[in-house]
Amino acid sequence: MAYNRGMTATQSLRQCDLAIVGGGAAGVLVALHALRTATTALHVALFEPASVLAQGIAYATPWPEHLLNVPVGRMSGLPDAPDDFLDYLLQVDAFPGMPRDALAAEYAPRRCYAAYLQARLEQAQAGSPAQFSVVHDAVTALQPGTATQRLTLAGGDSWQARQVVLACGNSMRPLPVAGADALPPGKVVDAWDYDGVRMLAGDGDLAIIGSGLSMADSVVALANAGHRGRIHVLSRHALLPLPHAHGGAASFDPQPLPGLPLRQALRALRGHARDAVAQGLPWQSVMDRIRPLGQALWWGLDAADQRRFLRHVVRYWDVHRHRIARQVHAQVTALERSGQLQRHRARLDTVLVLDGTLQVHAHGADGGLPPLQVGALINATGVETRATAMRNPLVQQLLADGHARPGPHGLGLDTSVQQGHLLDAGGQPQPGIQVVGSLRIGTLWESLAIPELRVQAQQAAGRALG
Numbered sequence: 001m002a003y004n005r006g007m008t009a010t011q012s013l014r015q016c017d018l019a020i021v022g023g024g025a026a027g028v029l030v031a032l033h034a035l036r037t038a039t040t041a042l043h044v045a046l047f048e049p050a051s052v053l054a055q056g057i058a059y060a061t062p063w064p065e066h067l068l069n070v071p072v073g074r075m076s077g078l079p080d081a082p083d084d085f086l087d088y089l090l091q092v093d094a095f096p097g098m099p100r101d102a103l104a105a106e107y108a109p110r111r112c113y114a115a116y117l118q119a120r121l122e123q124a125q126a127g128s129p130a131q132f133s134v135v136h137d138a139v140t141a142l143q144p145g146t147a148t149q150r151l152t153l154a155g156g157d158s159w160q161a162r163q164v165v166l167a168c169g170n171s172m173r174p175l176p177v178a179g180a181d182a183l184p185p186g187k188v189v190d191a192w193d194y195d196g197v198r199m200l201a202g203d204g205d206l207a208i209i210g211s212g213l214s215m216a217d218s219v220v221a222l223a224n225a226g227h228r229g230r231i232h233v234l235s236r237h238a239l240l241p242l243p244h245a246h247g248g249a250a251s252f253d254p255q256p257l258p259g260l261p262l263r264q265a266l267r268a269l270r271g272h273a274r275d276a277v278a279q280g281l282p283w284q285s286v287m288d289r290i291r292p293l294g295q296a297l298w299w300g301l302d303a304a305d306q307r308r309f310l311r312h313v314v315r316y317w318d319v320h321r322h323r324i325a326r327q328v329h330a331q332v333t334a335l336e337r338s339g340q341l342q343r344h345r346a347r348l349d350t351v352l353v354l355d356g357t358l359q360v361h362a363h364g365a366d367g368g369l370p371p372l373q374v375g376a377l378i379n380a381t382g383v384e385t386r387a388t389a390m391r392n393p394l395v396q397q398l399l400a401d402g403h404a405r406p407g408p409h410g411l412g413l414d415t416s417v418q419q420g421h422l423l424d425a426g427g428q429p430q431p432g433i434q435v436v437g438s439l440r441i442g443t444l445w446e447s448l449a450i451p452e453l454r455v456q457a458q459q460a461a462g463r464a465l466g
């Protein structure tokens with residue numbers, strides 16, 4: 001179904017060849033690749049409720065202290081132009097005077113990345129014969145058909161599309177405490193509410209639930225906004241994200257690792273890390289070496305080992321794999337050394353409202369902690385990976401209507417490995433619906449960061465238009 005320029009404006013707006021659901025980084029990358037690939041006047045429509053494209057969650061922060069956790073030289077949106085983000089930053093003179101090599105290794109503010117994707121999308125649109133529409137509304141339902149897929153929007157409009165790509169991205173986990181939704185407004189702030197977190201800065205004590213990347217974001221934001229009160233960080237394992245390092249690449253052959261049982265693979269990795277350190281290399285070089293094999297390592301584990309990994313290893317894996325810029329790590333650990341940041345290895349029990357403050361009750365392995373009296377809580381529990389718990393009406397509709405099923409181990413939505421097609425409740429691939437990004441985590445495991453998203457986006461756009 002080619003876009004028909006003879007239709008009325010209202011009719012034409014309701015039909016498209018490719019509908020992309022979600023205008024965060026992943027959706028914009030799909031649009032970018034579709035516009036670059038198109039050779040005819042087909043119609044690409046991008047559905048995104050937010051007013052600004054390409055920000056999604058990660059790149060919506062306006063604050064300079066929120067840095068990318070991947071160096072500039074590895075953040076290109078184009079698999080066939082690995083230096084594209086670096087070139088863009090040089091073109092716009094984002095870091096005046098910084099030499100190219102140094103910039104490639106730099107961790108740029110995340111806000112630069114949304115600006116980069118917006119600029120590249122604009123260029124692709126200008127050079128493409130395709131028509132491109134942006135619809136600022138959420139898709140709340142999707143009914144697959146043989147030739148066309150029907151989308152229903154929150155505002156009530158309906159669209160028909162020949163092909164759909166779901167790029168709905170990340171949902172935040174709810175605060176893990178009963179009655180969280182009933183806590184007074186302003187007393188619980190999501191870590192992804194970047195302005196809201198900064199507005200909590202002051203003399204009072206605060207608690208952050210979760211100790212991962214979003215905790216680090218919140219801590220540096222509070223510190224840069226002049227927070228003087230204590231920051232209590234509560235989490236079940238209380239592991240802080242580890243820093244990136246410079247200093248050489250490990251050269252061992254990682255190919256035998258996929259396919260080893262979990263215990264042996266971990267033993268081998270620890271051995272490689274010891275060898276690296278003995279050679280004067282950082283242990284991080286071992287994780288960098290196996291980075292391209294993330295999906296193969298996941299597939300290489302049988303179902304029982306995948307379960308063991310999720311139960312016993314994932315928290316340790318995450319802090320080694322999802323690292324933060326050294327300056328962010330230094331700021332967090334300096335606050336901990338000074339006593340302003342206090343880490344508690346504990347599980348949250350209840351949060352009570354007392355005289356306008358919150359009393360936080362939690363227990364650790366040795367029993368209950370003394371209650372913490374804080375002015376507000378920050379929910380930094382991170383990305384919700386369980387499909388049935390995701391607070392996205394479209395995901396819930398797809399599951400309820402049998403058009404989707406949870407992925408392996410309940411993680412994300414189930415998709416075909418090679419083509420990324422959404423599998424229905426019976427496991428049948430739906431050729432009109434592809435999925436990119438974090439919704440594929442159960443199938444692919446490594447499906448969150450730009451190095452994977454750019455490849456998935458290019459392939460999805462190519463398949464949709466092919």
Ligand SMILES: Cc1cc2nc3c(=O)[nH]c(=O)nc-3n(C[C@H](O)[C@H](O)[C@H](O)COP(=O)(O)OP(=O)(O)OC[C@H]3O[C@@H](n4cnc5c(N)ncnc54)[C@H](O)[C@@H]3O)c2cc1C
Binds near residue numbers: 025056392436
């Ligand atoms: C805080 C944070 C920092 C990160 N930093 C990095 C980094 O430095 N480098 C890196 O490579 N990766 C990073 N990541 C990983 C990150 O997930 C990806 O890089 C990327 O931003 C994911 O983009 P996305 O579009 O898949 O998801 P999101 O950013 O979550 O965007 C999804 C978009 O879809 C829209 N949407 C959802 N449902 C619907 C619907 N039903 N209808 C219409 N629209 C919908 C949402 O409004 C949203 O705009 C970070 C992640 C987080 C959370």
